Amino acid sequence: MTTPSHPTPPETAHNRPEMTVSELSASLKRTVEDAFGQVRVRGEISQPKVAGSGHCYLRLKDDRAVLDGVIWRGVMGRLSLRPEEGMEVIAEGRLSTYPGRSSYQIVIESLELAGEGALLKLLEERKRKLAAEGLFAAERKKPLPFLPRVIGLVTSPTGAVIRDILHRLADRFPVRVLLIPVRVQGEGAAGEVAAAVAAFNRLAPGPADGPRPPRPDLLIVARGGGSLEDLWAFNEEEVVRAVAASAIPVISAVGHETDTTLIDYAADRRAPTPTGAAEYAVPVRLELRAQVGDLGGRLDAGLARRLDAWAGEVRGLGRGIPPLGRLVEEAAQRLDDRAERLAQAMAGVLEGRRARLAERAARLPTPTAQISARETALGVAGQGLARAWATAARERATALAHLGGRLAAEPIKRQAERGEGRLGELEARLDGAAGRRLAALDERLAQVAARLEGASYKRVLERGYVAVTDAEGACVTAAGALGAGQAVRLAFHDGSVGAVVEGGSPPTAKPKPKPAAKAKPPTQGSLL
Amino acid sequence: MSKSPAPPPAEPAPTDPESLSFEDALAELETIVRRLEGGEVRLDQAVGAYERGVALKRACERKLAEARLRVERISVGEDGAARVESAGDGPDGAA
Known part of the structure; x- marks a missing residue:
């Protein structure tokens, strides 16, 4: 590094001059740009990114170091290759610093793939x-x-x-x-x-x-x-x-x-x-020309051959047609022949018919012979009938005798005895069943009676209530039914006493003659 | 020519031979010749087939005769419209 070329501050407590950060950064930037104005560096591209501005930011690295790099938009358009992840390249450009971030980077001006091997791999x-x-x-x-x-x-x-x-x-x-x-x-x-x-x-x-x-x-x-x-x-x-x-x-x-x-x-x-x-x-045009010429020749020859062939066929068929006169003569001869055979045939047919008629007539039998033949047949049938009748009667008699022998009273008697035994058994079972049923009914009756007892009003009296009856012993259920001086009986659970009603109100509009008694039952009722 | 595409139908629709491609015209001509030579044609068809064959042959010959090398250097604008920049008649005209 070179020493800063700035004028040093006037007051120097130290030998070394004091600089602002900006001054130092600017000095460093100049130094770096002067010293690395044109470099060629080989490395692998890592994380290339094209920003919205069109500039491309990337990193070049090898196994030990990393170098930030930038390709300005204008340069990107001229590059012969697009930067891609992992591409081994040789980048040419200059180094510069970015004072705002205390960093340095290479500004790439051209990019080429490093070596044939890298190219082939790509x-x-x-x-x-x-x-x-x-x-x-x-x-x-x-x-x-x-x-x-x-x-x-x-x-x-x-x-x-x-x-x-x-x-x-x-x-x-x-x-x-x-x-x-x-x-x-x-x-x-x-x-x-x-x-x-x-x-x-x-x-x-x-x-x-x-x-x-x-x-x-x-x-x-x-x-x-x-x-x-x-x-x-x-x-x-x-x-x-x-x-x-x-x-x-x-x-x-x-x-x-x-x-x-x-x-x-x-x-x-x-x-x-x-x-x-x-x-x-x-x-090749010449070949096609030859081909067309060949086809043209074959076209001509083909038609000519066809026409020749047809002409030959016509001539040949013409030779095969016989003269007209001969055709007529042959036909006339055939006609004569047929006429003659027709005449002969007629006579032959009549003769034949006559012979067959005579033969049939000879074979026809006389009525007398027929009647006698039927009589003979009738006699034979009559004899057969009498014989058949006798045989059938004998067979029926034999069958009847056989059935009579099989008829006997013993099986019926055995059946009756079996029936009696079973009747006794059923009677015994009927008695037992009836007894059991009665006992069950008794028990149920006792249970119901007990439940009835439980539901009796006397149970209520045991809990402190009193039943009021009038002179006739009828139950008084409403205050309105009583007048002053009327005798009543109060029935407790353990006995009853006589009483006289003290005061009384008209039976109607009596909101509180027995306020306590009236107010209580609903709450108690709900408890019950 | 060993290469022969699917032959046209036996009763060809009378397309104008001039509007056929060279390849199709040649193939149809070949078919007609083969049918004439093979004797598959009836008399009333034979003359028609022959005339058709002659027309096809003429069309083929004309297409072959018309062929001429013509080289044009064109440029294509942004809108896709092509413009002839220069034209030449032979291999050396374009250089």
């Missing part, structure tokens, strides 16, 4: 990620058109690549080519390639020979060979996504046959070289 990870999204799936691949009318070319406008492609197209099948020139290497290349692919897709379809650039039927994205870094733009996600999203089939031709970039996986066809891309893109 490539592998990115490939896995994009493959997992299905961007490279075989079923996404579109077939190339057989003969595109318009080809869209995305490549550098200068150099061998475009010349090779156009020469090969001209040799094979010249078509209309639309070129969107792009940078194919370095900062901004990836964005330009992706934008060009998207731009071709946005063009409206139109006639191939119209004045406005029509939408191409096929795209070729091409670049010559180079190092992994040189080809890096074609590994960038935005390029891969643009190609995968293209509705127009895409042929990729990036680098040499041995170089494979991620765009090759997303493209519908990968060509080993730019020349190869032109060969995939169009067929």
Whole structure:
């Protein structure tokens, strides 16, 4: 560290000058910025974060130290790679301090991947990620058109690549080519390639020979060979996504046959070289011409042969037709033949019928013979009937005698004896049951009597109540029923005494003749 | 040509040969030739098929003859509108 260049405070109690914090921080900032105005530092990116302002804050670290870093928004746009967690990079920039936080940081001006190994690792990870999204799936691949009318070319406008492609197209099948020139290497290349692919897709379809650039039927994205870094733009996600999203089939031709970039996986066809891309893109015109010529010749020959064949067939069939006169003669002869056979046939039929009639008549029997035959049959049947009658009568008699033998009084007697025994038993059981039932009823009666006793008014009298009866012994239940001087009997639980009513009120409107007696019963009633 | 896409229907709808793509026209021509050679055509169809074949052949030949390399360098604006910056007739015109 250098010594501060500030003027020292006038009063110096110590040898050392005294500074404010701001002064020291500012001095430190200058010192750091002077000493580390341009550094190259290698480390692993950790926690990259793009703030709302567009600036990117991150940390660079190795196994022992950590360095804060910032990439201003303007620089971010120019970087050839996006900072990602874990990326091994070489950052270039200057160191500066942030006095407000007593911290220092590197202000990054450019960023590159550290070494081929790191690049390949990044490539592998990115490939896995994009493959997992299905961007490279075989079923996404579109077939190339057989003969595109318009080809869209995305490549550098200068150099061998475009010349090779156009020469090969001209040799094979010249078509209309639309070129969107792009940078194919370095900062901004990836964005330009992706934008060009998207731009071709946005063009409206139109006639191939119209004045406005029509939408191409096929795209070729091409670049010559180079190092992994040189080809890096074609590994960038935005390029891969643009190609995968293209509705127009895409042929990729990036680098040499041995170089494979991620765009090759997303493209519908990968060509080993730019020349190869032109060969995939169009067929050979001369071959097609020959093919059309051949087909034309076969068309002519085919029709001619067909016509010849038909003519031959007609001639051949014509030879097979017989002369008309012969046809008539044959028919007349057949007619004569049939007429003759008809006449003969008629006679034959009549003769046959006559013979069959005679035969039937001979076989017819006389009525007398028939009657005698029936008589004989009747006699035989009559004899059979008499025999059958006698046999049936004998059989019935035998059966009757058998049944009589089986009829006897003994079983019935046994049945009656069994019945008597059972009757005695039932009688005994009936007596027992009746006795038990009577005893049970007695007991229940005693229980009810006891409960009745318990409910008697005398029980109430035992608790201090008095029953009042008049001269006739009727129970007095209301004060209004008594007059002054009337004799009553008061019944206690252990006996009764005579009494005379002292005062009396008219039976009506007598709110408190016996206030105590009146007031009590409700509360006591509820207690009971 | 070994590559032959699905042949058009046996009784082709009379599409104007000029409006067909080269590939389709070629395939239809091939089918007609094969049917004529194979004797699958009736007399009243044969002449029609032949005429159709001749028209297809002419269309194919015209498409082949018309082919011409034409290179245009275009730029695409923010709105997606394309503009021709320069045009050339050959491989060297674009360089």
